[in-house]
Amino acid sequence: MLQRTKFYKAILLLVPAMVLYACTNSNRLPDKVTFTEHIAPIFFKNCTVCHRPGGRSHVELATYLQAKNYAASIAYMVRERQMPPWPADPHYTEFSEQRLLSEREIKMIEKWAADGAPEGPADKMPALPHYASVSSLGEPDMHIPVEPFFLKANGSDRFLLIKVPFELPRDTYASVVEFEAGGQNVVHHVNGDMVKYEFDKKSNVMAGQRVVDMVNDSNIVIAYQKMGLPNDDGTYPVLEKSVVNYLPGVYAQRYPEGIGGFFLPRKGAFLLNDLHYGFTRSQDITDSSFINVYFSKSPPDRLVQEFQLGTVGMSPVEPDLIIQPNTIKKVSSRFKISKDISVLTVNPHMHLLGKSFKAYALKPDGDTIRLISIPRWDFNWQYFYTYKKMIKIPAGSTIVAEGVYDNTKANPNNPFSPPRLVQDNKGSMRATDEMFQFIVSYLPYKEGDENISLEVQAKR
Ligand code: HEC
Structure with a gap:
């Protein structure tokens, strides 16, 4: 995440996005726009996935008081189409689950802020949607902690190889494997593969070092040995590439049943290559990220x-x-x-x-x-x-x-x-x-x- 000052500079210098939605201008706005009646439903659909306790942003917009404090900034951000973040031009191509406000919704938010951000009748307040953990895909079937990693204040970039082993009661399939970045947003990039063991060839998948620093220790073969990746007889198991990837702002993709997905062996490990911790920070922190696995009932018919x-x-x-x-x-x-x-x-x-x-x-x-x-x-x-x-x-x-x-x-x-x-x-x-x-x-x-x-x- 960029530093906040930079973030602001970025907003101020950028040209407003001229994305107008057809026909919505003529829809009259309510005479009195209130939070509970008109604004909360827009936020709960488009904003609170990130702006809530445990969400991607440290700013919460889940209650009236939280939103009221940010009213002016909110009106600015939605008018400039900085929020919700959706950099792709919807007039060029449309995508599934695109997060965009209509011109009417933007006008409504602007009017609400301009009129002093009134609250409205309390009994009209909708319930905050239920959010499962940080994932937008719902409660995962398997939530595996990545080895917590301590980062010193003002440290340089770190590039790590991390093993996240797992053992299951039986072979199965996953529709999605998701990297859930720790709450402090310090993970910049992950490209993860999966090590797939044949059951009899590996006695203990948990043994070995979990984290290797790839700057100090760049010999991959030695790193694999330290991590205990080879089979018991020294041969190597199958490595499936690019099973789990992460970049700033990325959400894991789920396709309809039968498309995409992975075979998950009883014994295996996710191998996060070049897990990159970027940006200097002003205080020491420990990053705790997770791997979320969503099982699927059947093997994929079509591999992506x-x-x-x-x-x-x-x-x-x-x-x-x-x-x-x-x-x-x-x-x-x-x-x-x-x-x-x-x-x-x-x-x-x-x-x-x-x-x-x-x-x-x-x-x-x-x-x-x-x-x-x-x-x-x-x-x-x-x-x-x-x-x-x-x-x-x-x-x-x-x-x-x-x-x-x-x-x-x-x-x-x-x-x-x-x-x-x-x-x-x-x-x-x-x-x-x-x-x-x-x-x-x-x-x-x-x-x-x-x-x-x-x-x-x-x-x-
Ligand atoms: C995909 C995640 C996401 C969504 C969806 C999203 N935001 Fe944000 N928003 C962020 C992040 C990240 C920041 C940067 C500040 C931070 O790091 O917490 C931010 C910043 C902001 C800020 C500036 C806060 C400040 O520091 O003053 C406002 C206001 C805001 N968002 C409003 C909204 C509104 C209103 C919506 C819905 C219409 C929305 N956002 C949707 C992630 C999101």
């Missing part, structure tokens, strides 16, 4: 696959991602697909110099398929965007991702003042190095995929 454009991906960044100080730089990456695919989810990724991002596919017949546009890049909110319905991209199409970087002092998130040369550093995830990536999750195309809805009701 993934490819990645750009930094350490299938296609190069062009021109090279070397951003001179005091310049704006535009790069792109192009990848031609050889078979028909059905795209489920996309994830654009840049760091602090990111300014805007756009991706689309060029079909062999010259038509364009829109994938995503982020007119105003926001480092804090890098969602995995899932479409409302799968998007078919035919064989022979070229997927194009374009990014613009701002390495001038006008960029309030520029980590250096005065600006310095910043570049892609072999996929280094340090926030002060840059990256340009576009991750596409897809299925091999099947007739009718375009009609399958990906909007899954979270079991709240």
